[in-house]
Amino acid sequence: MKRLVFLVPLALFVIALGYFALGLTRDPAKLPSTLIDRPLPDFDLPPIAGRTTGLRSADFHGGPKLLNIWGSWCTACVVEHPFLMELARVSEVPIMGVDWKDAPGAGEKWLARHGDPFTRIGDDPSGRAAIDLGVTGAPETFVVDARGRVRHKIIGPIGPAIWAGEIEPLLRQLRAEAAADTTQGATDVR
């Protein structure tokens, strides 16, 4: 009987080793870059309190859009937010939001206080969709093309410099692509 106790560490290690080995056969962790040029992972998120529409990955078809991951708990989002508000005012690109790991009602309150730049918002309280998206922290912003493919990802707050340098030129290119697709009748424009 006493001998069995001394076998416990070995048994635990063998189990852990089995998991490690299986873990290696898995697609090595979804790094952000692996999503680039791939379709958005499938998600269908419910609306947050105070809104009626949620966010599905199908919502991204039809024209280039931004996808912004935020949360009321996220301090860097407060910094980013005025810029998103301005974007919503001056730019035509729809901004979709994912309210990440928020308490019920917290997102609504936060938007009431800071303004709401989002066309649609999905609620992701468990963080499940964000994991599929490979989100490492908030805020993160994805540029999604008219076919629903991720084309670019920015980690951290976006501001005028990133907008002018990375996002706007890409959006112009994506709009051109979408237009070309439409003329060829190759897409599912709404």
Place this chain on the structure above:
Amino acid sequence: MVAELGQMALILALIAALYQGVFPLWAGLRGDRGMAQAARPAAFASLAFTAGAFAALTFVHAISDFSVLNVVENSHSAKPFIYKLSGVWGNHEGSILLWTLILTCFGGLIAMQAGKEDGLARTALAIQGLIGAGFLAFILLTSNPFARVFPAPPDGRDLNPLLQDPGLAIHPPFLYLGYVGFSAPFAFAIAGLIHGRVDAAWARAVRPFALAAWAFLTIGIALGAWWAYYELGWGGFWAWDPVENASFMPWLAGTALLHSLRALETRGVFPGWALFLAILTFSLSLIGTFLVRSGILTSVHAFAVDPARGIYILLILAIVIGGSLTLFAIRAPGLRSASRLAPVSRESAILLNNLFLVGGCAVVFIGTFYPLFAEIAAGTRISVGAPFFNLAFLPFMGLILLVIGPGSALAWKKGDATASLARLRIAGIVSLGFTLIALALYWQKAGAVIGGGLAAFAGLSTLTEFLRRIRPWRAGAVARITAAPARFWSMSLAHLGLALAAFGVLGAGAFPLESIRYVQPGAGLKVGAYEVLLKEVRPGKGPNYDTETAVFAISSGGRFLRDLRAERRFYPVRGMQTTEAGIWSRVSGDLYLTLGERHPEQGYVVRAHVYPLAGLMWAGAAIMGLGGLVGLGGIPGLRRQARRPAQAMKAAGMPASPAPAEQG
């Protein structure tokens, strides 16, 4: 040319390590003494060749030889020289070479210490050689740092700018000294199992290595946290990231090991447990290496995501850990304590401390690997965050802080609980009073306040015991200071350091103040008692980056205190930005300023934080590390270690060997 020499040196180091590992064990089986002697020179040869390979890699980095792939990928001609050197280990290949170099260094230390007739140390040396051979083969097969590139590009891709920082330049070497240092206790544990000899003499042989490794690991972890604090720009110092956990788990197990070694050395109790901890600590170091390099868990730190390397490291894990635990399961049941465990004694307190440390370690392990287990078993993807760790781990930390005072006030063998607790009554009353007052003020943060009260109790108890022994108010205090054994200083400093660090972590982690605002030059914001005025933002140029430096004027209650600068750096080669927070450290806490993006109309994003007591984290960690080094006998004049007669303790029916020379 130098790169090829480095490669040659690596191959020779592998041959020497194999020799060091295989022959003494084989000779031991056949009872051939002459052959067994070969382990020592082989260990020195392996060290020399590995050092040669490391020097060669350092050389090609120093002269920016862009025909070597490793240099191209991690260096740039305009990079400051110091970071050309630290760039040697700022990447996978170089860091694993550093890992192996440190392993062979510890092999050399064991070889220096191993006497001619010391079978235990010689077997340990052989184990060390086998581990070294495994890692040298790993480098040669999967991670060759000397691979050439043709044609050589005109310039390199630069080192990740986040790594171009003095804190991070020295963080990995310290961390590895810690990780790898625990290979020595591990090797001694295997040797002890093979020889069936785990007693006070065994503990004495292991303790200096365990102490040194622990001290380095403590400093290494603290440097990493410090780097995250000032370089990542959000004031966080610990995020329960898998790679941070990978260094923290060996620290917890190693701390338990140190304590159990002490009990084994003095009282001969729980030899099997100490063995297990020695195996566990190094196993966790290896698993940490595996974690970072296989890409098995995503992490912001993982810098070599490569399944082929993962499979090789998995093999090393299976052989080293699986093999040692098998040996443990076969041999350890035969080990006997030299004395019975008395319920009220220092050794019981140490056992309790060990249980808490290992319990905390298990929580960290589960939290770190649960996402992996859940995904494989149930196909669900989840992330385990700070709330879990804080809720499940911190109670263990609280219990440890609670036990420190009473435990170290108890005597060995047969303690007097009433007398010991009576000695700590002032410490107890003061910290209880502190807790109650603080609770009244911050009842919403009861957990942190209670933690602070326990830290205060641990710190004050340590001070009480220290003063009771030294009695500075009586004549002859100097004599008592010099007479106090190094281990007393070591224990007092480590416990005090832990209490201070706990205070700092709780203060900065649970009571931060924050203010974020768009600020135009000439305007300002308030945070805590400080008024922060943005005087100007001026552009500048570093050696391989452009900067924007903000100059802030800090005042409080209208009284000017000082200027403080915060910087944003842009590294064109990698297109990355880093922040250099402006930090003003005071005893009460840190004022922490960062400069963010600029908005054309509204100005700059300025974030101002106050982190109460943050400086205590670093001071506490430094004191802990110092405590570990003092235990090695570092302070001259304090070296008159009380020499104990070799306790004739028998374990597993084997006669005890005469104790080797006492470590400092």
